[in-house]
Each structure stands twice: as C-alpha cells, then as structure tokens.
Amino acid sequence: MDFLTIGVLLATLLLFLLLGVPVGFALGLAGVAAILTIGPSFLIQIPLTITKSFSDVVLIAIPLFILMGEILYRGKVGQQLFDTANVWLGRLRGGTGMSAVFAFTFFAAIVGSSMASVLTIGKIAIPEMEQQGYSKRLTYGLTAVGGSLGILIPPSIPLIIYASLTDVSPGQVFIAGFLPGFFIAGLLAAWVFWKAPRTSKAPAFNFRKACRATLHSVPDLLLPIVILGGIYAGIYTPTEAAAIGVIYALILTMAVRRTISLRDLPAVLTDTLKSNAMLLTIVLGALVFGSALTLIGLPQMLAEATQAAAMPQWAVMLMFALIWLVMGCFLEVISIILITVPVFFPIAQAVGIDPIWFGIFMVINMEMSVITPPVGMNLFAIKSILPNETLGAITRAAVPSLIILLIGLVVLWFFPGIALLLVRHAI
Numbered sequence: 412m413d414f415l416t417i418g419v420l421l422a423t424l425l426l427f428l429l430l431g432v433p434v435g436f437a438l439g440l441a442g443v444a445a446i447l448t449i450g451p452s453f454l455i456q457i458p459l460t461i462t463k464s465f466s467d468v469v470l471i472a473i474p475l476f477i478l479m480g481e482i483l484y485r486g487k488v489g490q491q492l493f494d495t496a497n498v499w500l501g502r503l504r505g506g507t508g509m510s511a512v513f514a515f516t517f518f519a520a521i522v523g524s525s526m527a528s529v530l531t532i533g534k535i536a537i538p539e540m541e542q543q544g545y546s547k548r549l550t551y552g553l554t555a556v557g558g559s560l561g562i563l564i565p566p567s568i569p570l571i572i573y574a575s576l577t578d579v580s581p582g583q584v585f586i587a588g589f590l591p592g593f594f595i596a597g598l599l600a601a602w603v604f605w606k607a608p609r610t611s612k613a614p615a616f617n618f619r620k621a622c623r624a625t626l627h628s629v630p631d632l633l634l635p636i637v638i639l640g641g642i643y644a645g646i647y648t649p650t651e652a653a654a655i656g657v658i659y660a661l662i663l664t665m666a667v668r669r670t671i672s673l674r675d676l677p678a679v680l681t682d683t684l685k686s687n688a689m690l691l692t693i694v695l696g697a698l699v700f701g702s703a704l705t706l707i708g709l710p711q712m713l714a715e716a717t718q719a720a721a722m723p724q725w726a727v728m729l730m731f732a733l734i735w736l737v738m739g740c741f742l743e744v745i746s747i748i749l750i751t752v753p754v755f756f757p758i759a760q761a762v763g764i765d766p767i768w769f770g771i772f773m774v775i776n777m778e779m780s781v782i783t784p785p786v787g788m789n790l791f792a793i794k795s796i797l798p799n800e801t802l803g804a805i806t807r808a809a810v811p812s813l814i815i816l817l818i819g820l821v822v823l824w825f826f827p828g829i830a831l832l833l834v835r836h837a838i
Contacts, residue, residue, distance in 0.1 A: 483518075493535045493536060518561070543611065588774070731759075740780075779817070782810060
C-alpha cells in the first residue's frame with residue numbers, strides 16, 4: 412500500500428473542505444489527485460466505476476423517493492397526519508408531543524429524508540408545542556430526533572445507498588429498519604410524557620370528531636402500506652415501489668386532497684431537480700474517491716489488519732461509532748456513508764458482523780450526525796422554521812436529546828435481533 416498516495420488523498424480532501432469547496436467536488440478532486448500519484452493510466456477506472464454504479468437499478472429509487480417527498484411536502488400531508496393524531500392524543504399529558512412523534516414516524520415511512528420530516532412536521536408541531544408550554548429543550552430536541560427517523564424507517568435514502576454499495580438486499584434492510592425506528596419513536600413518546608407540562612390546553616376529546624378525522628386520513632395512512640407492504644410481500648422492488656409512490660402521491664395531493672394544482676408542478680419538479688443534482692453530485696464525487704481507495708488497497712489492508720489483531724466485534728463497532736460521530740460534526744450523512752462504507756464494510760465482514768444489522772447500526776449513527784453541530788442538518792432545518800432563534804440556542808436545546816438515540820443504539824447493539832427479527836420472518 413502506498414502511504415504517499417493516502418497522504419495525498421486525505422490532505423487534498425481536507426484542503427478542499429477547508430476552502431469551502433462543495434463536498435461532492437472535494438471528494439472527486441481528492442480522488443483524482445490520489446489516482447494521478449499512482450499513475451495517469453489508472454484514471455480509466457473512474458468512468459468504469461461511475462458507469463457500473465449508475466447502472467444499478469437500485470439507485471433509480473433515490474430521485475423517485477425525493478420527488479415523492481417533495482409532492483407530499485407541498486401537498487401538506489404532514490398537517491393531516493399531525494391533526495389526526497392530535498385529535499386522539501391532544502388532551503393527554505404530552506399529547507401534542509406524542510402527536511408529533513406519530514406524525515414524524517408516519518411521515519418517515521413516506522419520504523425517507525430527515526430534513527423533509529423536520530421541515531414538514533416541525534413547522535406544524537413546534538408552534539403547537541410552544542403554545543402548550545413545552546420547554547425549548549423538549550420542543551427542539553423532539554423535532555431534531557423525530558425528524559431523524561426519516562433516514563431509518565423505510566423507505567430510507569441512506570439505506571438505499573448502503574444497499575447499492577454493499578450488494579445487500581434493499582428490501583431486507585428496509586424491513587430491518589422498522590422495529591429499531593419504532594423503538595426509538597417509543598423512547599421519544601416516553602420522554603415527552605415524562606417531560607411535558609402536566610396540564611394540556613387542547614380542546615376536550617370528542618370521539619365522533621376523532622373518528623371523522625381518522626377516516627379523512629385513511630388515504631394518507633395507506634401510503635406507507637402501499638409502498639412498504641408491496642416490498643414486504645415481494646410484489647415489487649424498492650425502485651418499483653418508489654415509482655408507485657410518486658403516482659399515489661400525485662393522486663392523493665391533486666385529486667383527493669386538492670392541495671397541489673397543475674400550476675404547482677413546475678416548482679415541484681424544479682426543487683426535486685435541485686435536490687437530486689446536489690445528492691448525485693456527492694454520489695459521483697464519492698465514487699471517484701472510492702475508486703482511489705480501492706486502487707490503494709486501503710479497505711483490504713484494514714480488514715486484514717483487523718483479522719490479524721483479532722479485534723472483537725464490540726471493539727470494531729465502537730471504533731466505527733466514534734469515527735462516525737466525529738465525521739458527523741463536519742460532513743452530512745450521504746458523504747459519510749459513501750466515504751466510510753467501502754472501507755468499513757470489508758472490516759465488518761472480516762469479523763463476522765451481519766451486513767443487514769451493520770446497515771441499521773450505521774444509520775442510527777447517521778441519525779446522531781444530523782443533530783451534532785456544527786453541520787447538523789436538522790438543526791439548520793429547525794433554524795429555517797424559527798428565523799428569530801439563534802442557531803446556538805437551537806443547538807444547546809436540541810443536542811441533549813442525543814441521549815435518546817444513544818439509548819436506541821446501545822439497545823440495538825446488545826439486542827441485534829430487534830433489527831433482524833422481521834427479516835428472518837420474511838425469509
């Protein structure tokens with residue numbers, strides 16, 4: 412292994428990131444610089460790797476799920492989910508917060524994006540919780556962690572990328588994300604019940620009104636069942652499910668709810684194009700970076716060194732978790748996954764870690780990265796909802812909620828069957 416090439420790779424990446432170069436370009440340029448030190452003839456590996464990766468049908472699901480999320484965001488589906496939950500739970504202690512947890516959980520099972528969840532449900536739930544007298548720590552923490560469920564509960568864009576990088580079945584990692592996601596949602600609900608004000612200012616419970624609201628929400632509640640039920644039953648692939656989800660979302664918002672008109676579609680498509688361009692630029696740059704790592708032989712060297720050192724699984728996973736935690740302070744989720752999975756996955760296989768469980772463990776770590784400053788994307792999303800609040804105040808209030816995700820991570824670590832139970836049943 413050429414340590415000079417590794418030095419060039421890391422130094423170039425760090426330099427470009429410090430200069431403020433967008434992550435996708437920084438990764439790509441660092442990869443090119445490293446490959447040039449090996450030999451210009453090896454540059455042919457770049458187009459070969461990109462062509463092979465972008466021909467993977469699994470990746471087609473990503474722009475489709477982003478389009479579906481944009482349609483549902485503009486179609487105010489999150490408002491309907493929150494209102495329905497609040498009719499049933501609003502009078503309970505912590506009822507408004509638990510309604511937000513319900514809405515976050517269901518919306519996560521629709522869009523697969525943490526920022527979309529925060530922007531959609533947070534915009535509705537934060538004013539309601541503030542009106543109910545919730546503390547900033549509880550309000551912002553619940554929103555930050557609740558929004559992070561969007562990258563764990565399927566359909567999850569990070570899980571799609573993980574499946575594409577590792578050749579693990581995307582359907583299986585989707586199924587594996589359910590119980591951990593619901594467990595963390597349960598922890599959030601318990602935290603809200605414990606910390607919320609003792610008295611509720613919500614209107615008195617009306618059973619007939621609650622039933623009407625639930626019936627009105629049936630088309631919204633069916634969406635995750637249509638998408639994920641078909642995958643679980645083996646009727647269609649995740650990519651086909653994404654296409655069906657787009658069609659369902661259009662029917663729901665344009666024909667049933669009438670919250671989107673034909674005049675809104677150009678704006679929906681434009682925003683989707685921007686999001687996809689940003690994401691796929693990062694993917695493209697990371698593929699070049701990954702080509703350099705493969706040519707250097709770093710993943711194989713580390714896997715062999717780990718085996719030779721006879722490191723136990725817990726030590727390997729702790730090492731991964733600490734690296735992810737540090738990287739999460741400076742990079743966003745997709746970049747971290749694309750940089751680390753090609754290196755970490757061979758090591759995980761070398762010590763006998765289940766690849767499906769490893770993917771879920773990684774994504775829970777990524778949930779923490781969207782909350783850790785200074786580049787916690789969910790914190791910026793909350794800031795956009797509260798322009799008069801400082802980012803520092805939001806960070807100080809929300810970061811302690813990381814303990815919820817840490818508990819979820821530790822429980823999954825000691826009880827991996829939580830993630831693998833439904834997968835084994837499906838098999």
